[in-house]
Amino acid sequence: MIAKEVPASITGLGRIGTRGESGLHPVYESLACFSCAARKSDICGGLDNNEIRELASSSHRVQLRPGETLVWDGDAAQYAYVITRGALRAQKASDDGRRQILDFLFAGQFIGIPSGTTYSFDAEALTDAEVCRFDRRKLEELMAKYPAVEKGYRAGTARQLETAYDHAYSLGRRSAMERVAAFLLDLHASSCPKTTTGTLKLPMTRSDIADFLGLTLETVSRAFSRVKSLGVIRLPSAHEVEIRDIERLKALAATRSL
Amino acid sequence: MIAKEVPASITGLGRIGTRGESGLHPVYESLACFSCAARKSDICGGLDNNEIRELASSSHRVQLRPGETLVWDGDAAQYAYVITRGALRAQKASDDGRRQILDFLFAGQFIGIPSGTTYSFDAEALTDAEVCRFDRRKLEELMAKYPAVEKGYRAGTARQLETAYDHAYSLGRRSAMERVAAFLLDLHASSCPKTTTGTLKLPMTRSDIADFLGLTLETVSRAFSRVKSLGVIRLPSAHEVEIRDIERLKALAATRSL
DNA sequence: CGCCATGTTGAAAATATTCAAAGACCGTGG
DNA sequence: CCACGGTCTTTGAATATTTTCAACATGGCG
Numbered sequence: 001m002i003a004k005e006v007p008a009s010i011t012g013l014g015r016i017g018t019r020g021e022s023g024l025h026p027v028y029e030s031l032a033c034f035s036c037a038a039r040k041s042d043i044c045g046g047l048d049n050n051e052i053r054e055l056a057s058s059s060h061r062v063q064l065r066p067g068e069t070l071v072w073d074g075d076a077a078q079y080a081y082v083i084t085r086g087a088l089r090a091q092k093a094s095d096d097g098r099r100q101i102l103d104f105l106f107a108g109q110f111i112g113i114p115s116g117t118t119y120s121f122d123a124e125a126l127t128d129a130e131v132c133r134f135d136r137r138k139l140e141e142l143m144a145k146y147p148a149v150e151k152g153y154r155a156g157t158a159r160q161l162e163t164a165y166d167h168a169y170s171l172g173r174r175s176a177m178e179r180v181a182a183f184l185l186d187l188h189a190s191s192c193p194k195t196t197t198g199t200l201k202l203p204m205t206r207s208d209i210a211d212f213l214g215l216t217l218e219t220v221s222r223a224f225s226r227v228k229s230l231g232v233i234r235l236p237s238a239h240e241v242e243i244r245d246i247e248r249l250k251a252l253a254a255t256r257s258l
Numbered sequence: 259m260i261a262k263e264v265p266a267s268i269t270g271l272g273r274i275g276t277r278g279e280s281g282l283h284p285v286y287e288s289l290a291c292f293s294c295a296a297r298k299s300d301i302c303g304g305l306d307n308n309e310i311r312e313l314a315s316s317s318h319r320v321q322l323r324p325g326e327t328l329v330w331d332g333d334a335a336q337y338a339y340v341i342t343r344g345a346l347r348a349q350k351a352s353d354d355g356r357r358q359i360l361d362f363l364f365a366g367q368f369i370g371i372p373s374g375t376t377y378s379f380d381a382e383a384l385t386d387a388e389v390c391r392f393d394r395r396k397l398e399e400l401m402a403k404y405p406a407v408e409k410g411y412r413a414g415t416a417r418q419l420e421t422a423y424d425h426a427y428s429l430g431r432r433s434a435m436e437r438v439a440a441f442l443l444d445l446h447a448s449s450c451p452k453t454t455t456g457t458l459k460l461p462m463t464r465s466d467i468a469d470f471l472g473l474t475l476e477t478v479s480r481a482f483s484r485v486k487s488l489g490v491i492r493l494p495s496a497h498e499v500e501i502r503d504i505e506r507l508k509a510l511a512a513t514r515s516l
Numbered sequence: 517c518g519c520c521a522t523g524t525t526g527a528a529a530a531t532a533t534t535c536a537a538a539g540a541c542c543g544t545g546g
Numbered sequence: 547c548c549a550c551g552g553t554c555t556t557t558g559a560a561t562a563t564t565t566t567c568a569a570c571a572t573g574g575c576g
Contacts, residue, residue, distance in 0.1 A: 092423060092424070092426070094427070094431070094512070096512070096514065098431045098514075099431070100426055100427040100430040100431045102423050102426055120416075120419060120420045120423055121423060157415055158378075160419060161378060161415070161418060161419055161422065162378045164419065164423065164426065165350060165360050165378055165379060165422065166350070167426055168350070168358055168360055168422065168425055168426055168429060169350045169352070169358040171426060171429035171430045171472060172358040172429045172469075172471070172472030173352070173356045173357070173358045173472060175531080175532095176531075176532065205553095205554065205555090206554075206555065206556090207554080207555095211430075212430075213430070214429060214430025214431060215532075215533090216532075216533055216534080217554090218532090218533075218534080218555090218556080218557085219531090219532060219533075221555060221556055221557080222532095222556080222557080224555095224556090225556070225557080237540095237541085238540080238541080238554075238555060238556090254352070254354070256354065256356075433563080433564095434563080434564070463521095463522070463523085464522075464523060464524095465522085465523095473564075473565090474564075474565055474566080475522090475523080476523095476524080476525085476564090476565075476566080477563090477564060477565075479523060479524055479525080480524080480525080480564095482523095482524095483524070483525080495573090496523060496524090496573090
């Protein structure tokens with residue numbers, strides 16, 4: 001399965017007509033970056049509209065279908081990516097079929113920059129998604145040239161480490177109920193898609209959640225039902241969660257019993 | 259408890275007499291760095307003997323007693339540290355007394371550099387230990403001036419992330435037996451102290467191991483006994499582990515049953 | 517020599533998993 | 547538009563693993 005690629009420099013909302021066509025009058029040309037969901041992300045956020053042209057000139061938009069794998073754990077890391085649309089999961093898989101999801105990734109987050117030479121996880125699309133692909137060599141040049149990019153990279157890496165450490169605490173020390181409650185709170189605070197009324201739209205399955213929380217899908221489902229029966233959340237559907245009492249949810253996320 | 263501090267620039271094995279005295283003839287002056295266990299570490303390893311003087315001039319050696327805390331989770335990160343002797347644990351603690359150890363740290367590893375503004379864990383000495391303290395501001399200057407330092411920092415951070423991801427896999431998806439086996443293999447491959455015959459000298463208690471592996475100390479103790487009874491390790495004492503059959507240990511670390 | 521922290525082992529209890537079955541949802545094609 | 551098939555979710559009951567509670571052993575250190 002080959003992902004579709006479009007140069008970022010000619011992809012943009014300022015254009016009328018189908019994506020990717022060219023030859024229009026320059027006044028209609030608009031950089032995809034200008035309206036990109038990741039415009040304020042760690043990597044792109046530190047550059048002004050002129051500087052970002054340089055970044056865009058060495059980037060391509062890549063389209064992903066649900067289930068499509070963007071990078072493989074252990075592969076040589078030639079590219080770095082910034083997610084511009086949709087959701088992905090970062091995961092470690094073992095040959096006996098077990099899987100640990102490390103994080104769910106949404107627009108603005110980057111993949112593949114910190115590792116020295118190889119990717120340290122699989123990254124797979126949960127939904128239809130779009131990423132902006134950068135050549136890592138070129139990105140290193142840009143980091144050297146624009147300290148803001150370097151700084152953004154560092155901030156992003158620091159956040160990834162922090163996320164990983166909090167996750168380790170959950171996996172090692174929290175009960176199933178606490179993990180599920182904490183998961184919902186994290187999603188709530190993240191850039192996970194939400195309805196206008198604030199209801200979370202979960203792009204992942206119960207099995208994904210289970211593999212993220214170190215549980216089975218049945219245990220996750222039971223915990224969801226339990227939190228619902230306590231009146232703390234509503235479940236309009238299996239993939240929609242309305243948080244009705246965030247304080248009690250916080251209590252559930254930090255209390256060993258119940 | 260205040261840790262003792264000694265300027266790194268006048269601490270060294272080339273000196274005769276008590277640590278920290280000054281005024282001797284310059285020919286006896288020897289930089290502590292030259293014989294430092296962390297000389298080849300990520301931060302210091304990229305600098306030559308002349309460049310390292312500049313690094314040393316803004317560093318201090320700090321002595322730690324067992325149980326002493328070097329940095330606190332959430333505190334403003336003014337300093338970065340490189341471990342030069344002994345062992346520390348990096349951990350997350352919650353106010354209800356639960357604790358998750360994120361990593362055991364030995365000579366050469368650094369603490370406190372990636373985070374933007376605050377430390378992301380407690381770092382506490384397991385043994386008598388010594389760390390080399392750097393002002394983070396100064397270190398940032400050095401990173402800008404010497405790309406090798408910057409590169410070492412990135413390599414170190416990438417390794418920390420990789421370690422965290424592998425740990426998440428263990429915590430979320432491995433059985434108690436697998437975790438203990440994998441832990442021993444990791445220690446074996448680490449810079450954890452060993453006897454001349456290769457026997458591991460564990461600087462941590464069963465309780466520390468439990469809090470690292472997301473288990474109870476009883477479960478860890480039972481797993482040690484089990485691996486021992488299988489003839490895969492010997493336990494000359496509770497804190498010494500001799501690996502007798504590393505292939506079978508690897509099998510134990512990757513097999514769900516047993 | 518004895519004390520206190522640490523480690524080991526056993527039995528009961530709690531938590532999560534496994535196996536199983538039924539229900540809900542989604543997209544497709546008739 | 548509805549029926550169909552497959553996937554995902556929920557729930558129940560039995561089982562397995564780990565934890566908890568408890569007792570005893572060990573070992574370092576005054």
